[in-house]
Amino acid sequence: MKEPINNFLLTLQYNGFNYKGWIKQNNQKTVQGCLEKAIEKISKTQCWTMGASKTDAGVHAKDQKVLLKLNYSPHLKTFLQGINSILPKDIFISSIKPIEDDFNIRKTSQKWYRYTINCYENKNPFTNLFEMNYGKKINCKKISKIMKTFVGEHYFLFFSNVSLKENINLVRKINKIKISKNKNKIFIDIFGKSFIRHQIRIMIAIALKVYEGKMSLEDISYNLIKKNVGNKKANYCADPNGLCLMKIWF
Incomplete structure (x- = not known):
């Protein structure tokens, strides 16, 4: 039986100086790539993310919003603490919350x-x-x-x-x-x-x-x-x- 997909909204902060931008790229250090790597290490399963904004290489964020899809529902406080403990010091998730299935991360006002x-x-x-x-x-x-x-x-x-x-x-x-x-x-x-x-x-x-x-x-x-x-x-x-x-x- 296929596992249900659970949706979460992350608020992310990062110093973009050491990264080739937000979006994941092959053989490049990016914020999205580091985030997914940390999430999958904690969850021991694949995840899917999408950012509300595709910040360029070297650009910073205090309030990047990220849609996260997982095939299980974690204990959010423990999950958040775990991810932050292994993320690089220049990336930090300040909050996580469940979100509706039809939420569109790109539909910003x-x-x-x-x-x-x-x-x-x-x-x-x-x-x-x-x-x-x-x-x-x-x-x-x-x-x-x-x-x-x-x-x-x-x-x-x-x-x-x-x-x-x-x-x-x-x-x-x-x-x-x-x-x-x-x-x-x-x-x-x-x-x-x-x-x-x-x-x-x-x-x-x-x-x-x-x-x-x-x-x-x-x-x-x-x-x-x-x-x-x-x-x-x-x-x-x-x-x-x-x-x-x-x-x-x-």
């Missing part, structure tokens, strides 16, 4: 990503894995005006690392962008339902080029319109270590 920029002249050895080192002051009002050009629904082929052959929806909606500052650090908070590969990092890189006077606001607006883009791509992409998935809503 909103994601919040934060990009952190260090404006101090020198790198901080205790935080440089989690921020871009820009090395000079940034005017919050000016960068905020630039970033808000992206708010709304646009065609993001130019601001992505995907090709037309991949058959991916390239129209995405940015709900809100918020800029804040704390001492020598600038935080760029971006809210939207979904994002394309490298989209946020390219947006940040282009915004900094506009800030530096090497591009214009008109360049951003022009390349957000489908008929103007063609197969062109941006030549800039901000460092992955400054980006963190902060929260996911369903």
Whole structure:
């Protein structure tokens, strides 16, 4: 008799610096690969996982959501403690709960990503894995005006690392962008339902080029319109270590 499938929702936190992104790949160290290996070691059976967001290599997460399917129902507290005890120190499951069979992990209502920029002249050895080192002051009002050009629904082929052959929806909606500052650090908070590969990092890189006077606001607006883009791509992409998935809503 076939065992029933039990579904669970995990909340996962990780420092992505040592990983080639979230999604499992052959012969590469990934967050999903390490997670499944730890789960199968504890459960002594195969598992299946799917993340709500496919974070890139070097990108971090404080609130990655993961659908886990098992062919048995474990004691959740003991199960969670066991997995965390053998996961690498830079990955941690903060919660696990049963979920309905028809739950769709990819049907998110909103994601919040934060990009952190260090404006101090020198790198901080205790935080440089989690921020871009820009090395000079940034005017919050000016960068905020630039970033808000992206708010709304646009065609993001130019601001992505995907090709037309991949058959991916390239129209995405940015709900809100918020800029804040704390001492020598600038935080760029971006809210939207979904994002394309490298989209946020390219947006940040282009915004900094506009800030530096090497591009214009008109360049951003022009390349957000489908008929103007063609197969062109941006030549800039901000460092992955400054980006963190902060929260996911369903």
